[in-house]
Amino acid sequence: MISDSSMPYSAPTLAPGADDDQLLHVSLGPQHPSTHGVFRMNVVLDGETVVSLKPVFGYLHRNHEKIAEGVTYLSSMPYTDRLDYICPLSNNWAYAHAVEKLAGIEVPERAEYMRVILAELTRLINHTAFMGFILGDMGAWGSALMYAFRERELILDLFEDLTGARMMANFMRFGGCRNDLPAGWAEKCSVLVDDYGPFLDEMEKFLVGNEILLARCQDVGQLPKETLINGGITGPMLRAAGVNYDIRKAEPYGIYERFSFRIPLGDKGDCYDRIMIRFLEMRESLKILRQALDQLPEGEYVNPKAKIRGFKPPVGEAYARIEGPKGELGFHLISDGTVNPYRYRVRPPSFINLTLLEDMCLGLDLADVVIILGSIDIVLGEVDR
């Protein structure tokens, strides 16, 4: 169980005139067990070493942005669920946030608290499922995933109680949320938050000390900070490399200033750091959840002045972003004063984090490619839109 700890970052490229007969051109995907959906990589292999890797996407393109230009603002809300279908409520919030910024709608305090609670629960879901997926990519087929999904189910049950749907929530509205918390929901959520810490301890104990996991993940897929910043990488991937950039702190939205939480930062930015950062982020999310549940005020769950029918924001333009579980999730809207947006643009973290895939994979093994792709944590619904 060894890996060279002192491997510097290097990106060997296909030398001009290299003997192409020695190279194996493999198309990984779109039907491949661990591309996390219909994603394809055209890989050139020298033995098992990656010489070149070209991502190909678009197999799940659903014309999301163009469709949104043809329907009313609220009609796009269910579509945002289908972007990153692991965490629909974050997407809902990002879109609602953008429209509220465009139309200048106030959000009542209770709704803000509900949004924070739901967004942090979503972060828990995403990072927990991530642990299972990346272990699956490493070859521990199903074991970690099943335990991750067991906990995810508990959160999804909460979502079902609240929104009626387990995944496709369609819950946020401009100026608040669709409905109030049902009776007893906050208590159930509180129990879940208390039970989640021990589950994380257990998971961390089993995963983090594992020699094979260490050997597979440490010093794999690291890039210099500058490259990451220039590439527009956000989210846990960027913070694992030690860049202190979390939109909840850098440009606070909602009511995040009211909570005390910290931003975990890694050092090397390899796959192991990306796993650990997500563990630590989940613990911080639990802190936020605990504070939010304790402070949850009574009041309106949606701004009564916000119009639902005939909603026409003034002419203008807005870009709003939130710290989604996978990184900066932003919506850019241009209004021409009609009921439909003139331009609707999503800034998906999965897609932009994926752009540096080749730089991370060059010179490594085929087996590493799968782990690196897993550590980026993509959802193809969001990449292709």
Next chain:
Amino acid sequence: MNLFAAISTEPALWSPEWLPRLPQRLVEMLLGFLGAPEWLVSIAGFLVAAGTVVGVFLGGFALLSLIERKTLARIQNRIGPNRAGWFGILQPVADGIKMLTKEDIVPAKAEKFLHLLAPILIVVPAILALGVIPYGREWTPVSLELGLLFFFAVGSLTELSVFIAGWASGSKFPMLGAMRAISQMVSYELPLIISALGVVMVSGTLSLPLIVEQQGGFHLGFIPAWNLFTPWGFFAGILFFICSIAEANRCPFDLPEGESEIVAGHMTEYSGFKYALFFMGEYLGLFAISALGITLFLGGWQAPLPGLGFLPSWIWFFGKLAIVIFMFLWIRGTYPRVRIDQLMRFAWLCMIPMALLTLPAAGIWTILNRDGHGFLAWAITVPLLLIPCVIVTVIFNRRLASANRTYRFAE
């Protein structure tokens, strides 16, 4: 070659000890009664003896495919197959019907004949290897004097068939899987054989029944005199177990299949019954390598405690087999997969040196014990093996980057 030595002894026909040989005895008696010539009787008896082994292990294969799914399911907090029959007991039947009725697809670029040959070639050596194992005191299907050599000789044929499968499929994932399989199997065959050599040195024979006979008796009245309970045997047994995981392509060394990386390795382009044959070959190979490990290190059919000899010896053998197989399943449910370079480095830098060390240790142990210096034997062999083991472990763990990274927190 005393091929027929075991058959000639006259048994008590209905004793439980002889139960597995009963079909063979009955056929022989029937043919003898009908006045068939001598050669026909022995050949028929031989065929039935082989048929018994194949039948037992095909049943074991069906059972194991269910048990594996059930065990993995319990490890993974699931229930597992439970729809077909009680507790899913008919699931192997359902799987078999499904496999038989599926379309058999041969890729256009495949070498048709070799593509057909590979799944057959992978089953045959596994069955041949199972033939030389002593399953009970009176039950060795083919009692070869060079049984161990025969086992390794046919066992290495598996590599050939895996490579044929990878090459003949005319596809890239199978090719990658085949290349991985060859490098892995060649690397792990060495420590596997070397760790078995210590047993041969001590026993002075390559005959598997004799190796088991020599592990009879008990130290201090209750510790079985198995090779595992000697210093060299303990190390060699662990090395043998690790190598057998790699030989059987099981997790964490299941790189040739590498499901998340190269789809299914050499089996990618197989479907229907050919795929089922690969599956069968793997399971039979798993049985064979576990059975050999039990024979060499765990006393074969010898009872684990004194006073338990009243049970038929083959029950002990299959009990041990069940435990060893469970270890394989347990590891599969627990560990992620290693990378190819880590796998090779582990074989060449750790397994082979440690396996070589067990040879002098076994020699010293035997000579000192023969001369009656039992304490001295412990005092020399334990440090001889333990110190290099610790050194190798420390070096390996140091080359592994520190597990205890610290993380900063920004407010």
